[in-house]
Amino acid sequence: MSLNLQEKILQAASELFYSQGIRATGVDAIVKAASTTKMSLYKYFSSKDDLVIAFLRKRDEDFRVWFVDQVNGKADTPKAKLLAIFDVIGEWMAVPEFRGCAFINAAAEFPLEGNPVHQVSAEFYDHFRNYIADLAEQYGSKSPKNLALQLSLLIEGAIVSEQMKRHSGSAEQAKQAALVLIEGSLSDMPDTSLLTDNSEEEQ
Amino acid sequence: MSLNLQEKILQAASELFYSQGIRATGVDAIVKAASTTKMSLYKYFSSKDDLVIAFLRKRDEDFRVWFVDQVNGKADTPKAKLLAIFDVIGEWMAVPEFRGCAFINAAAEFPLEGNPVHQVSAEFYDHFRNYIADLAEQYGSKSPKNLALQLSLLIEGAIVSEQMKRHSGSAEQAKQAALVLIEGSLSDMPDTSLLTDNSEEEQ
DNA sequence: ATTAAAGTATACCGATCGGTATAGTTACAA
DNA sequence: TTGTAACTATACCGATCGGTATACTTTAAT
Known part of the structure; x- marks a missing residue:
């Protein structure tokens, strides 16, 4: 207070x-x-840069705590939580103050990889993806890290899409896509061997 | 020259x-x-703003022409083209000058929706999504616009992901996810009724 | 009451910002 | 050869940038 x-x-x-x-x-x-x-x-x-870093670090912590809370408040099972992520994102996007993801924006403003601002922003998505990967593993995904990366692509895409044009339904579409990917990633799914792949083959 | x-x-x-x-x-x-x-x-x-707008407009045109050319050079059928998009994105990301998407970055630097720079950036993704939606329709997707939006979320997500951390395999993962979504979006697929959905139900 | 710390007020620094004024070149067409 | 348009050179404008120096006021503990 x-x-x-x-x-x-x-x-x-x-x-x-x-x-x-x-x-x-x-x-x-x-x-x-x-x-x-x-x-x-x-x-x-000590400098404006210092303040910028402090802003990003605090935002990293605050946002993730808030986010996990929100998800846990909406769902109990790992699968339901993975899906609830998109509902939380959708609600977050709907608030009028929404201006996209602070970390994506910061990385865009400071494009060089070596820049500290860029690096702190990159760390956020590392943390975020680890959170998703944990849920994916609890869920029983056959390749949790792959599923986590794919879901995070949908999330990041939805965020920048919504930032560019508000209220275009990005979160809902992302959730529908996520549902397909999540169910397709279950270990004991029939005949999905040609749909998913744990290796990195070239086309 | x-x-x-x-x-x-x-x-x-x-x-x-x-x-x-x-x-x-x-x-x-x-x-x-x-x-x-x-x-x-x-x-x-007449001003720096003027120059910025000119930059974005030219980039919009140049990039889309180049992109469609690249895709057409890699694939013939609509489905193959939809997948080839991710290969082109992957190659584009690999060049050392890659700094993410100029339009996403511009929208991040000028966050207000009313800003002309923001608006021109938003137009680019409108054009881009229309291109994907055309391919999706030729392919025979049951809801081309939905599929196009979902694929564009994967693309935008892959771009910002790669911008934050280089060489993390975003394009390959995006392609694998895209394959699942594309095949799941065919009108005459068997037993996919529970995987995809053309309505917007709440969880 | 004294002292030290926290915070305010304000003026200033050099550098850079976007943008302009003025004058001087170059090149080329009539 | 004269004019004219394209372009250069340079100095300048007020505003703002990030950051600092100096002096003053408040607060609270000793």
Whole structure:
């Protein structure tokens, strides 16, 4: 509830970074939004880059905690959870403040792989995919990591699709596709040997 | 081959916009890369925004022409073309200059839907999806637009995934998922009634 | 009451931003 | 040869960028 100054600055910065973009947000705007001064900002964060990293790290943690909570609140079984992911994504997309994925956006604004901002963003999806892979394994997928990657492609695609054009039904379509992939990934499915593949053959 | 000054400026700007980001690229850098002066730049483009729009419009046209050519060179039947899309994407991702999708990146840098840059970026995926939907219809999909949207989600997801972490096999996984979705979308498939669904029921 | 820390206020720094004004070149057509 | 259009060179504009210096005020513990 009551935020100390450092948290207040970070929160103001986070909202601006996410809603306007990182490069588009100047420190003066952050300072004004947090009702403080540059001197205080630079007391807690050594540079704007520092603040950007802090924003992404906190967002990583907060978002994943919130997300797992949401999924667990909607479903009990691994399969149901895998599907519920798309409902949570769909609801998240529907809020008017939605501006896409902060990490995808950050990686787009800082395109070089070596950039720290880019790297922290990449870590988020590592974590996220591991979460999906765990569910896929509990579910009994014959190749949980492959299924997790495929589902995460649908999720990321749905997010950027919705970011480009709102309310185009990306989450619902992604869920329908996910259902097909999930059921097709069960170990004891009949005659799916030609549909899925655990190797990386060339066409 | 021989570019006039306007084209030269646009090309220099395009390379910088794509490789470094739009906001990160100043007009001075563009002018230097094109070996010209600001005066000439502002003779052909009324503002930087103007140049950004020109960049995206040209990229839209060029990329789609190139892409359709590549696909047609790899496959003949509609189904094979739908799958070849993922091979082309995979090869495109492999080039070292790859920095993700210029339109996704632009939409991330200019997050507001009303922004002209955002809108032009959104148009690209409209065109792209229409192309896929045409193929899906020729293929005989029971719901070409749904299949097209699902495949485009896989494609966009693969692109941003590869942008975040290179060489993680996104294109191959996307292709495998696509194969399942494509075959499951055929009108006359046996016992797929529980796998695919043309309505939008809630879980 | 004294002190130290936290925070504010404000002015400033050099650099860069997008964009323009003015003058000087080059090249080519009439 | 004169004019004209394309292009260059350079200096400049106000605004904003990220970041700092200095001085002042509040708060709370000793």
